[in-house]
Amino acid sequence: MIGLGPLTGLTAGVTLAAVVATFGIARLRGRYDTIDSFWGLGFALIAVVALPFGTAPVPMRLVVAVLTVLWGVRLSVHLHLRNHGKPEDPRYRKMVERAGPRPAARLFVRVYLVQAVILWFVSLPVQFAMYGNGFGVTAWLGIALWLIGFVFETVGDEQLRRFRADPANRGGLLDTGLWRYTRHPNYFGDACVWWGLFLLACAWWPGAATVLSPLAMTFLLVRGTGKPMMEASLRRSRPRYADYVARTSGFVPLPPKRTAAR
Template identity: 75%
Template sequence: MGLGALLGLTAGVTLVAATATFGIARLRGRYDTVDTFWGLGFALVAVVAFPFGSGPLPLRLVTAALTVVWGVRLSVHLHVRNHGKPEDPRYQRMVERAGANPGLRMYGRVYLVQAVILWFVSLPVQFAMYGTGLGVLGWLGVAVWVLGFTFETVGDAQLSRFRADPDSRGKVLDTGLWRYTRHPNYFGDACVWWGLYLLACSTWPGAATILSPVVMTFTLARGTGKPMLEKGMAQTRPGYATYVERTSGFVPLPPKKLTRR
C-alpha cells in the first residue's frame, strides 16, 4: 500500500474509532471517555500502519512498539484516574455552554476535533513506516522517547501518590520532578513525540512532518493542557502562585530563589 492510501485508511479508522468512543461516552453518560480514547487512538494508528509500510522491519517495529507502549500506558493511567470520580469539570462546563443538542455539539467540538488532531500528530509514526532505517537520528529519537516516557511515568506516579495522601489536601506538589517543572508529565509527553518524529526523519517527507510534534507541544504548553490546568489550580491551591514564581512552567530547570519583599 502506498503512503497516500495509508493516510486515507488511518484517517477513516481514526474517525470510526472516535465515533465509536462517542457512542460509548453517551452510554456511560461521561464525555471524559475521550481521555481514554486519546492514547489508544495513537496506538491504533500505529498498529494499522505497521503492516502496510515498506520500510525496514526494525524501524517499523520500533516505531510501532514505542507508540503502542506510550498510548496504552497513558490511556490506562487516565482511565484509572477518572474511574469512580465525577465527570471532569472541563467537560461539564462545555456541556453547560453547549445549549441545545449538547451531544451533537460535544461530538463536533471535542471528539471530532481530537480525532483530527490525533491523526495529524500521528503523521510521523505513519511516515516512519516508509523510512529507510533507524540510523543516528532514529536512535537519537529512541533516546528522546525514553527521556520523555520516564518523565511522564515518574511524574504521574509521584502525582498519584501525592493525591492519595490525605495530608496533601490543599497543598502543592513541589518535590521530585515537580520541583523542576510544573508539568513533568506534559514535558515528557512532548519529548515522546519529538522522539517519534526523529524516527521519521530518515526521509525528507518524514522530516516534513515537523508540524506534528509542534502541534502536540503547543497543545500541551499553550493550548488545552497547561493553561487550563493551572487556572483551576490557582483557584483551589493557596500556595500555587508562589510555586509558579519559582518553578519552570514546562522545561525542567533548577527552581528560582525568591527574594522576600
C-alpha cells in the same frame, strides 16, 4: 504493501470510526470525558494499523509501533484510572451546560471530531516512519529522546498519583521529585515523546515534513488545553501556587530559582 498516501487515508478512516465508536460508548456511559481515555489508544491503534503496510525494514517498523503503543496504552490506562469512580471532568460538564438544546450533537462536532482530526494529524510522524530507511543517527536520537520523555511522563504521573492518594496532602502542592524542576514533568515528557517519534520519521527525508505534528502537540500542551487550563485551576485552589510558579520552570526542567519567600 500500500503507499504512504493510501495509508494516511486508511488511518483517517480508522480514526474516524474509532472516535464515532468512542462517542457511542460515551453516550451509553453518560460521560463525555470518555474521549480522554481513548486519546492514547487512538495513537496506538494508528501505529498497529500502519505497521504491516510500510516499506521500512521490519525492525524499524516494530520499534516505531512498540514505542507508540507503549506510550498510548500507558496514558490511556492512567487517565482512565484517574477518572474512574469520580464525577465527570468539570470541563465537560461546562461544555454540556453551554451547548444548548442539543448538547450531544454539539459535543460530537466540537470535541470528538476535532480530537479525531488532531489525533490523526499528530500521528503523522508514526505513519511516515513506517516508510523510512532504517536506523540512522536521527532514529537513535529519536529513541533516546522518546525514552527521556516516557520516563518524565511516567514518573511525574506516578509521583502526582501518590501525592494525591495521601490524605495528609489534601489541599497541598506537590513541589518535590520531578515537580521541583518543572511544573509539568508529564507534559514535558509528552512533548519529548512526540519529538522523538518525529526524529524517527526523519530516517527518510519526507519525514521532516511532519514537523508540524510535534509542534501541534507541544502547542496544545503549553498553550492549549494542557498547561494553561491546569494552572488556572491551581491558582484558584492553591494559595502557595504563586510562589511555586515564581521559583519553578513552567515546562523545561531547570534548577529552581531562589525567591524572597525562601
